[in-house]
Amino acid sequence: MTGHIKAAPEQRPARPASLPGDPRGRARVGRMIRVDQAGELGATEIYRGQMAVLGDRPCAPLLAEMAAQEAEHLAVFDKMMVARGVRPTALSPVWRIAGFTLGVGSALLGERAAMATTVAVEEVIEEHYQKQLDALGEDEAELRATIAEFRADEIKHRDVAQQYNAETSAEGAPAYEILSRSVKAGARLAIWLAQRV
Ligand SMILES: [Fe+2]
Ligand SMILES: [Fe+2]
Known part of the structure; x- marks a missing residue:
């Protein structure tokens, strides 16, 4: 009995990330x-902020439609948290203020900047949801x-916003690239924080 015979790593059965019911x-x-x-x-706060500034502009119906969908998304996660006994993030008030501020701020730069903000935010969220889909097991x-x-x-929101800017001569969007990069960095930081606090 030599005791040093070990299965090569590739011969070990793959262990799932977690088993159903595993705490x-x-x-x-x-x-x-x-x-x-x-x-x-x-997201609901971003649109609320944008609507507060651009409520009577041509893009308002689109903003309202996207806002309504975000409200539905939020309601589903709210319910899910209660059902599963998940506490909300301690940073909820921060998200509200940060979202509303980003909404108002981007809208003050004009319709085009508001839509560019939506494109940037939705790109990050779409990636984030895809990562979760990759990580979740069949038990979920x-x-x-x-x-x-x-x-x-x-993805639809991103496309709608992108199309709006492509098809209209909406004013605004100074330094589009900087705006887009900052919004994406902010959204990624928000996700990072929310995973921890
Ligand atoms: Fe959403
Ligand atoms: Fe969205």
Whole structure:
């Protein structure tokens, strides 16, 4: 008995990231829902801020439509948190203020900047939801379906905003690249924080 015979790593059975009912797995999924709820809260506030400034402009109906969908997304995650006993992020008030400020700020720069903000935010959210879909197991079929549906909505928002700017001569968008990069960096930081606090 030599005792040094070990299975090569590739011969070991693959271990799933978590098993159904595993508390660590449950906590991990709880954190995902917490981040998503924070993100949707921020999104509803961005549109509320943009509507406050651009409520009588040509882009208002589009903003209202996207805002309504974000409100639906938020309501679903709110319900899910209650059902699963997941606490909301301690930073909820921060997301509200940050979202509203970004909404108002971008809208003050003009319709084009507001839409460019939507494009940037939705690109980050779409990536974020895709990462969650990749990480979630088959035991979370319902959550996966919800996230897949919302991800499709966010992609639509991105496309609608992109198209609006392409098809209209909406004013604004000074330094589009800087705006887009800062918004994306902010959104990524928000996700990072919400995963931890
Ligand atoms: Fe959303
Ligand atoms: Fe969205």
